Amino acid sequence: xxxxxxxxxxxxxxxxxxxxxxxxxxxxxxxxxxxxxxxxxxxxxxxxxxxxxxxxxxxxxxxxxxxxxxxxxxxxxxxxxxxxxxxxxxxxxxxxxxxxxxxxxxxxxxxxxxxxxxxxxxxxxxxxxxxxxxxxxxxxxxxxxxxxxxxxxxxxxxxxxxxxxxxxxxxxxxxxxxxxxxxxxxxxxxxxxxxxxxxxxxxxxxxxxxxxxxxxxxxxxxxxxxxxxxxxxxxxxxxxxxxxxxxxxxxxxxxxxxxxxxxxxxxxxxxxxxxxxxxxxxxxxxxxxxxxxxxxxxxxxxxxxxxxxxxxxxxxxxxxxxxxxxxxxxxxxxxxxxxxxxxx
Amino acid sequence: xxxxxxxxxxxxxxxxxxxxxxxxxxxxxxxxxxxxxxxxxxxxxxxxxxxxxxxxxxxxxxxxxxxxxxxxxxxxxxxxxxxxxxxxxxxxxxxxxxxxxxxxxxxxxxxxxxxxxxxxxxxxxxxxxxxxxxxxxxxxxxxxxxxxxxxxxxxxxxxxxxxxxxxxxxxxxxxxxxxxxxxxxxxxxxxxxxxxxxxxxxxxxxxxxxxxxxxxxxxxxxxxxxxxxxxxxxxxxxxxxxxxxxxxxxxxxxxxxxxxxxxxxxxxxxxxxxxxxxxxxxxxxxxx
Numbered sequence: 001x002x003x004x005x006x007x008x009x010x011x012x013x014x015x016x017x018x019x020x021x022x023x024x025x026x027x028x029x030x031x032x033x034x035x036x037x038x039x040x041x042x043x044x045x046x047x048x049x050x051x052x053x054x055x056x057x058x059x060x061x062x063x064x065x066x067x068x069x070x071x072x073x074x075x076x077x078x079x080x081x082x083x084x085x086x087x088x089x090x091x092x093x094x095x096x097x098x099x100x101x102x103x104x105x106x107x108x109x110x111x112x113x114x115x116x117x118x119x120x121x122x123x124x125x126x127x128x129x130x131x132x133x134x135x136x137x138x139x140x141x142x143x144x145x146x147x148x149x150x151x152x153x154x155x156x157x158x159x160x161x162x163x164x165x166x167x168x169x170x171x172x173x174x175x176x177x178x179x180x181x182x183x184x185x186x187x188x189x190x191x192x193x194x195x196x197x198x199x200x201x202x203x204x205x206x207x208x209x210x211x212x213x214x215x216x217x218x219x220x221x222x223x224x225x226x227x228x229x230x231x232x233x234x235x236x237x238x239x240x241x242x243x244x245x246x247x248x249x250x251x252x253x254x255x256x257x258x259x260x261x262x263x264x265x266x267x268x269x270x271x272x273x274x275x276x277x278x279x280x281x282x283x284x285x286x287x288x289x290x291x292x293x294x295x296x297x298x299x300x301x302x303x304x305x306x307x308x309x310x311x312x313x314x315x316x317x318x319x320x321x322x323x324x325x326x327x328x329x330x331x332x333x334x335x336x337x338x339x340x341x342x343x344x
Numbered sequence: 345x346x347x348x349x350x351x352x353x354x355x356x357x358x359x360x361x362x363x364x365x366x367x368x369x370x371x372x373x374x375x376x377x378x379x380x381x382x383x384x385x386x387x388x389x390x391x392x393x394x395x396x397x398x399x400x401x402x403x404x405x406x407x408x409x410x411x412x413x414x415x416x417x418x419x420x421x422x423x424x425x426x427x428x429x430x431x432x433x434x435x436x437x438x439x440x441x442x443x444x445x446x447x448x449x450x451x452x453x454x455x456x457x458x459x460x461x462x463x464x465x466x467x468x469x470x471x472x473x474x475x476x477x478x479x480x481x482x483x484x485x486x487x488x489x490x491x492x493x494x495x496x497x498x499x500x501x502x503x504x505x506x507x508x509x510x511x512x513x514x515x516x517x518x519x520x521x522x523x524x525x526x527x528x529x530x531x532x533x534x535x536x537x538x539x540x541x542x543x544x545x546x547x548x549x550x551x552x553x554x555x556x557x558x559x560x561x562x563x564x565x566x567x568x569x570x571x572x573x574x575x576x577x578x579x580x581x582x583x584x585x586x587x588x589x590x591x592x593x594x595x596x597x598x599x600x601x602x603x604x605x606x607x608x609x610x611x612x613x614x615x616x617x618x619x620x621x622x623x624x625x626x627x628x629x630x631x632x
Contacts, residue, residue, distance in 0.1 A: 158377050159385070159497050167496070171583070172590020195496065198575040198586060201484075202491050206577075209492035212362065213369045 028084075028279040029062035035275075035282075036083040039068035043300045044224040048087040048112060048291065050314040052269070055285060055325070058340045059333040062282075072096060079105040081272040085286075088112055089270035097270070107276040108268035110287040113296065116265040117235065118175070118222035120145060120166075120182075124232040126154075126216045135214045144237040145186050145259070148218070152191040155218045164192045167203060167219035171196045174250075178262070179220050181249040182238075185259040192218075207231075224293060229301030288328045295324070315341065365492050376499040379445075384498055388441035396428055399437075403610065410617025420613055423606040432581060432603050439570055439580035439607065442498060446505040446566045451559060454510045458517025458558070459543070468518065479511045483572050491576050501573035505566050512561035520554025521547050556619030563615060567608045581607070 028035065035056055040049050049066065056062040067074075067083050071094065077083045079100035091108045092098060100106045122142065124130070129137035139151050148164070157165035166183065169176040176196060183189050197203040203219070204227060210217035211231050221233065238261040239245070245260035269286045276283055291299075299313045318325060318341040326334045391399065403424050407417035427436050461468040483504060490500035524547050532546045548555070574582030581604050588597025 158373075158380055158495070161381075170590070171587035195577060196583070196587075197496055197577045198583070201488055202496060202576040205488045205491040206496045209365050209369060209495070212365050212492075213373075215370075215373075 026056075026060045026062060026279055026281045028275065028282065029056070029060055032063075034063040034065045035085060036065045036067050038074040038078070038083055038086040039066040040074075040086070040088060041068065043226055043303060044113070044296060045088045046310040047296070047299060047303065047313055050310040051291070051317065051325075052085065052087045052286075052289065054314055054318060055289075055329060055333075055337065056282070059329055059337045060282065060285075061336075075100065075106075075270075078270055078272050079103075081105075081274040084272050084275035086270035089268055091266040091268050091270075105273050107271050107273060108266075109271055109276070109283055110269050110289050111267070112269050112289055112291070113224060113265075113267040113293060114290065115293045116223055116267055118262050118265070119220070119238060120179075120218065120236045121221045121233040122216065122218055122236065123211050124234050125214060127234050130214070133214055138216055142236070145182075145188075148186070148188055148236075149191045154216050155192070157193040157195065160193050163190075164218065165195050166192045167206060167217065168194055168196050169220055170199050170203065173200075175220060175222075177252045178249050181252065181254060181257040182259065184255075185245075185249065185257040186238075224296045224300060226297075226300040226304035229294075229297030229299070230304065285329055285333075290328075292324070295321070361489050361492060369493060372493045373495050376494045376497075379499050379502070384441060384445050384502070387445060388438060391437040391441050392434060396433055400424055403614075406614050407610070407617070410614045412617075416613055416617075420610045423610055427603040427606055430599050430603055432584065432600060435579070435581045435584055435600070436603060436607065439567075439582065439604070442502060442505070442570065442573070442578060442580060443563060443566045443611075446502045446509065446569075447559070447563050449502065450506045450510045450513055450562050450566070453506065454513035454558075454562070455517055455555070457510075458514040458555075459521065461514060461518040462521035471514065475511045475514055478507050483508060483569070484575070487572070487576050496577040498573075498578045500576055501569075501578035504576075505569040505573060508569055509562045509565035512565065513555075513558035516554050516558030516561070517551065520551030520558075523554070524550045553619045556615060560612060560615040560619065563611050564608060567604060567611070570604060 037049055037053055037056075040046055053064045053066065056064050067077070069077070074083065074086060075094060075096040078086055079096070089097065089108060089112075091101075097106065101108070122139075125133070125135045126138050127140060127142050129135050129140075138154055139147075141147065142151060152164035155164035155166070157163050166179075166188070168179045180194055183192060183194055197206060207217060207219055207221070207227060208231075221227065227233075239259040240261060241263050242258070242260040243263075245258040246263060248254040248257035249260060251257075269289060271283065271286065299317060302316075303310060303313050318337060322334075322338065325337070329337070400421055404417050404421040407420045408414065411417060424436075427433065457471060461471045486507065487500065487504050490504055494500040494503065528550065529542065529546060532542055537545065570578075570580065570582040571585050572582070574580065574586045581600050584600030585597050585604070588594065588600060
């Protein structure tokens, strides 16, 4: 007992002294070099980039340049230190990242998003009903993907009326192949149409429209996203993640895949090796940088609803949630950010 | 203080679309079902169910009937056969069904509109600018609301196609009718024709080549919408192109694209043939 108190005190002292040392200045920014940040173009990436950039600019007095580009180019540029920072990196999902990480050219820091999910969803009212809109639960027993054959009439595809419709990812997305294999693995090819919506916008529109009308819909989705913040969905349970089985799902040519949920997503901040070694202060911040998932989803929903960009949501976040962002940075840095974000 | 007065249409439009979805979405989904079950699915089933050689024979006969030249009919049939060789026959039939239904709906709506526009200057002043807007508005802008109202798949694709492709038909019908020789009309008038007789017996037949040119253009534009329509889940050749380019499988995309071109050429020759044939026959009749 006494020992543990002692070590806690010691850790506290260490943290305090580290905080004091790391307090104010970032060596990279001090030397006048700009921090080049990847301008990510999806909802959550946009917002997280904005948050990081704000801390760097207002808290550490850095010069931040946003470089818009697509993922592949960004990862290549990061490996070459052409850019220094990616605010939302799905670690291990791309070949380019894996190679660069193995060669030690890039580093992943912190846990930017914890608990990001992907899977097969139905609106909550399909299972539980909804009192305010007087929707009766259409499938109170529906829990797992293995229940789906029973409910094919509920999710009827009007182009092939004797089958249900499963809304897959648009063709060309990695998840489209995985889901097509899952349909095979779960024995759903006879009872469900593998419907590819053609584009992300069309998928969103179809789900949003069904939800607003209180109609049943079965679809693949993921968080953090605006729709996840706006609506209540229930994820259908799948067999637990199994590495061997998931390999059969990612290989389109496997005739007999076995079912498995997706592996847990590891979402971190990606930095170039050069930047990582040069600036322990900012790396310390990135190590603590994390936005709780429900808050992120809600902010993304706000982005989708309001005519307003990530910048607006970012400003609102810094003005209203100091409880979260103060934990990322030492006190004096937090003071500087607070000073810029209150009197509005 | 700003030179530009701030104007924001986003919120009102978003709210309007949302309330449309909530209020009429279910009924429009029923309409979707009706068009599907009543029109598109039977046609599609027939086309996909028929043995390919029957379809090829029909193409050959139509092409011959339209052009009266085996040198044209034969290559067109071979072109369609080639699409089958690419393994795209099923996709071809789905696309054909989509284009045919869209064209029929465009003709049903466009022909009367063109006739009315030809007879009323005031109406024309309203219709033509609206058509211009329909043709130039970026398609995706109304495709996504169409998805929210009608659901994903073929019906919103068909409706968007009609919106986009109806324009030339209305214009050319209008133009064709207004270009009918006034002397001929006066002569018909002096024989005491009624307005209907004048329209059906004199004006429409004389405007026929122009109208068919409009139909031809409408079909071509409908075909060009096929790829865009696949972005809201309409299956067929367009989906093949989309899947090809999205997975960087250029060969697959180009092959399906080529199939669309071949289909376009076939439909183009046949409809143009029907537009042209009338004249020479009439000349022969006059001579005899």
